Amino acid sequence: xxxxRINFKEDFCKSCGLCIKHCPFGVLxxxxxxxxxxxxxxxxxxxxxxxxxxxxxxxxxxCAIEVLHD
Amino acid sequence: xxxLLKGNYALVEGxxxxxxxxxxxxxITPQNEITEYMSIRMREEGKLFFQTESELxxxxxxxxxxxxxxxxxxxxxxxxxxxxxxxxxxLIGCELPCVIVNVQRGGPGLGNISGSQGxxxxxxxxxxxxxxxxxxxxxxxxxEMYEMAIKAFYLAFKYRNPVFILTDGIIxxxxxxxxxxxxxxxxxxxxxxxxxxxYKKMFDxxxxxxxxxxxxxxxxxxxxxxNEGELTKKNTLLLEKYKxxxxxxxxxxxxxxxxxxxxxxxxxxxxxxxxxxxxARKSGLKxxxxxxxxxxxxxxxxxxxxxxxxxxLVVEMSMGQMLEDVKLAVDGVNTVDFYGISGGDxxxxxxxxxxxxxxxxx
Amino acid sequence: MFVLPxxxxxxxxxxxxxxxxxxxxxxxxEIVDELGIREKMIxxxxxxxxxxxxxxWDFDTLEAAHGRPPAxxxxxxxxxxxxxxxxxxxxxxxxAIGGNECLHAANRGENITIFxxxxxxxxxxxxxxxxxxxxxxxxxxxxxxxxxxxxNPIKVCELISSIDYVxxxxxxxxxxxxxxxxxxxxMKKAIQNQIDNKGFSLVEIxxxxxxxxxxxxxxxxxxxxxxxxxxxKLGVYKDRK
Numbered sequence: 001x002x003x004x005r006i007n008f009k010e011d012f013c014k015s016c017g018l019c020i021k022h023c024p025f026g027v028l029x030x031x032x033x034x035x036x037x038x039x040x041x042x043x044x045x046x047x048x049x050x051x052x053x054x055x056x057x058x059x060x061x062x063c064a065i066e067v068l069h070d
Numbered sequence: 071x072x073x074l075l076k077g078n079y080a081l082v083e084g085x086x087x088x089x090x091x092x093x094x095x096x097x098i099t100p101q102n103e104i105t106e107y108m109s110i111r112m113r114e115e116g117k118l119f120f121q122t123e124s125e126l127x128x129x130x131x132x133x134x135x136x137x138x139x140x141x142x143x144x145x146x147x148x149x150x151x152x153x154x155x156x157x158x159x160x161l162i163g164c165e166l167p168c169v170i171v172n173v174q175r176g177g178p179g180l181g182n183i184s185g186s187q188g189x190x191x192x193x194x195x196x197x198x199x200x201x202x203x204x205x206x207x208x209x210x211x212x213x214e215m216y217e218m219a220i221k222a223f224y225l226a227f228k229y230r231n232p233v234f235i236l237t238d239g240i241i242x243x244x245x246x247x248x249x250x251x252x253x254x255x256x257x258x259x260x261x262x263x264x265x266x267x268x269y270k271k272m273f274d275x276x277x278x279x280x281x282x283x284x285x286x287x288x289x290x291x292x293x294x295x296x297n298e299g300e301l302t303k304k305n306t307l308l309l310e311k312y313k314x315x316x317x318x319x320x321x322x323x324x325x326x327x328x329x330x331x332x333x334x335x336x337x338x339x340x341x342x343x344x345x346x347x348x349x350a351r352k353s354g355l356k357x358x359x360x361x362x363x364x365x366x367x368x369x370x371x372x373x374x375x376x377x378x379x380x381x382x383l384v385v386e387m388s389m390g391q392m393l394e395d396v397k398l399a400v401d402g403v404n405t406v407d408f409y410g411i412s413g414g415d416x417x418x419x420x421x422x423x424x425x426x427x428x429x430x431x432x
Numbered sequence: 433m434f435v436l437p438x439x440x441x442x443x444x445x446x447x448x449x450x451x452x453x454x455x456x457x458x459x460x461x462e463i464v465d466e467l468g469i470r471e472k473m474i475x476x477x478x479x480x481x482x483x484x485x486x487x488x489w490d491f492d493t494l495e496a497a498h499g500r501p502p503a504x505x506x507x508x509x510x511x512x513x514x515x516x517x518x519x520x521x522x523x524x525x526x527x528a529i530g531g532n533e534c535l536h537a538a539n540r541g542e543n544i545t546i547f548x549x550x551x552x553x554x555x556x557x558x559x560x561x562x563x564x565x566x567x568x569x570x571x572x573x574x575x576x577x578x579x580x581x582x583x584n585p586i587k588v589c590e591l592i593s594s595i596d597y598v599x600x601x602x603x604x605x606x607x608x609x610x611x612x613x614x615x616x617x618x619m620k621k622a623i624q625n626q627i628d629n630k631g632f633s634l635v636e637i638x639x640x641x642x643x644x645x646x647x648x649x650x651x652x653x654x655x656x657x658x659x660x661x662x663x664x665k666l667g668v669y670k671d672r673k
Binding site: 091092094118120122123124126127130131132133134135137138140142156157160164280281282283284285288289290291292293294 | 470471472473474483484486489490491492493494495496497500503504505506507508510511512515532533536
Binding site: 016037058066 | 434613
């Protein structure tokens with residue numbers, strides 16, 4: 001069990017989905033609920049571990065994701 | 071130090087006396103002496119001279135220098151000033167100081183390269199798009215080219231707004247005696263009470279300029295205000311500033327008290343008026359002279375006061391531009407006659423005298 | 433660790449979903465942090481979508497008239513050579529209305545850095561044809577697609593790299609994480625060149641405009657990979673020693 005932590009800034013997310021498409025491990029998905037701006041923000045899939053590769057951070061145009069290593 | 075200089079050279083000497091940091095210019099007649107002489111003098115002084123690729127670059131480089139708080143100047147002649155108008159508006163919108171010189175030539179279009187006064191509306195009614203105003207100085211001699219350059223920089227920084235020097239090809243290119251006075255003496259002539267120290271202190275831009283955010287929060291300078299009501303608020307503040315600028319009003323009048331006709335002009339036309347006035351007085355006609363030294367602010371109150379008991383003749387090297395402001399000022403209290411000549415030609419003293427006689431016989 | 437840079441203000445940006453500007457804004461701020469030049473930075477935002485750059489970068493930033501950032505940058509750098517002066521421009525700004533200023537700044541070898549975002553259209557005004565629009569590409573002013581009568585895409589890197597005094601010219605893309613990291617390397621080099629007094633550096637970045645292209649954000653990335661980068665070839669065009 002890795003302890004990498006994804007720090008989501010939910011209100012910054014515009015549901016573009018680039019992070020989900022570029023995550024090699026299928027760790028990310030859209031939430032069913034909305035953020036303050038009416039977007040289905042991105043969240044971590046329950047029970048899936050982040051490997052810490054940072055590709056989501058790199059492609060996110062909205063600075064809505066940070067990846068913190070253990 | 072008394073010298074025999076062209077107006078354009080004297081202007082350069084004034085800018086250097088003021089402490090100019092950077093000059094940007096593109097060749098166009100009849101202001102070329104400014105650019106050429108700047109290329110020599112600025113290098114001698116270790117300051118930045120820059121020949122640009124266009125007037126667009128000139129005004130935007132001036133903007134760049136202004137944004138970092140430097141004393142910057144650009145000059146051109148009529149068509150080149152038209153190209154600069156977008157940049158002038160940005161300078162005003164961003165509240166940045168600089169000095170812009172228009173050595174007017176004939177227009178419209180390419181016009182010709184003789185001196186003219188056809189850019190009055192362009193300079194005085196804003197100078198760019200949006201609600202713009204600039205203090206507009208009107209030198210009428212080589213001496214004033216020198217002194218008003220010094221004055222212009224101070225006013226630009228005082229109001230953080232471009233200051234416009236509106237002159238013409240004749241003042242720019244004529245040789246005349248000029249006394250290159252010390253800063254102290256120029257300040258005595260051009261300001262009511264201003265010390266050299268206070269003059270120099272005005273150019274401290276550390277409270278607003280972009281110089282890298284060392285030891286302070288980051289800053290930005292912009293003229294875009296997209297949120298509701300934001301631009302209205304900004305323009306209201308600008309309007310308050312324009313109102314404050316009105317205290318810089320300046321003019322000169324001669325032989326007004328007993329005059330029946332007053333000749334009104336600025337720049338080179340005012341000197342022809344002076345000749346006409348002397349000749350008229352010799353032949354017993356009661357004629358006075360009124361010369362504007364600033365076009366914005368405009369001496370509306372004084373002109374109206376004069377017009378209550380005197381007829382007005384506006385003499386202008388255009389088809390009637392300043393004339394409109396004089397009429398607005400006089401506001402119908404008396405007749406305003408006009409002698410305009412456009413296309414780079416000069417008003418003639420004989421014609422002025424004829425007009426005066428006609429006015430007096432009405 | 434992938435943590436947002438300090439030189440980026442912690443605010444939500446105004447860009448459309450999937451827009452490349454947000455990525456390049458972040459890369460710019462990361463580089464400024466890494467090089468420790470925040471206190472020396474003077475950035476110039478363009479007229480276009482990135483005009484609000486100053487709401488996001490936490491260093492001194494100004495807004496220049498459309499197309500004129502290279503002229504403004506020239507004056508600033510000449511008067512304050514110790515500062516780091518960067519212009520951030522779009523395709524309309526840099527090579528349509530501002531072609532002359534860019535060309536002459538390059539020709540003088542001004543010691544400045546230009547980040548040029550090429551998204552093949554005028555994004556802010558609604559997606560009109562730009563000088564960089566791909567032949568056949570539909571825009572709001574070329575509803576049937578860009579034809580030969582509308583001209584061919586201007587290749588900025590090829591053009592600018594032919595100028596003697598230019599130091600560094602590279603074209604990169606944002607269509608994958610690898611390409612984004614390559615973009616960052618090029619941008620960093622372009623700024624380092626300025627710090628080292630090496631002269632004029634320009635990085636052209638192929639960027640997504642999903643809104644004007646009428647595509648999903650991921651499809652827009654694929655469009656760069658499959659179409660845009662075929663028209664505008666990636667690579668280093670000049671690296672003068």
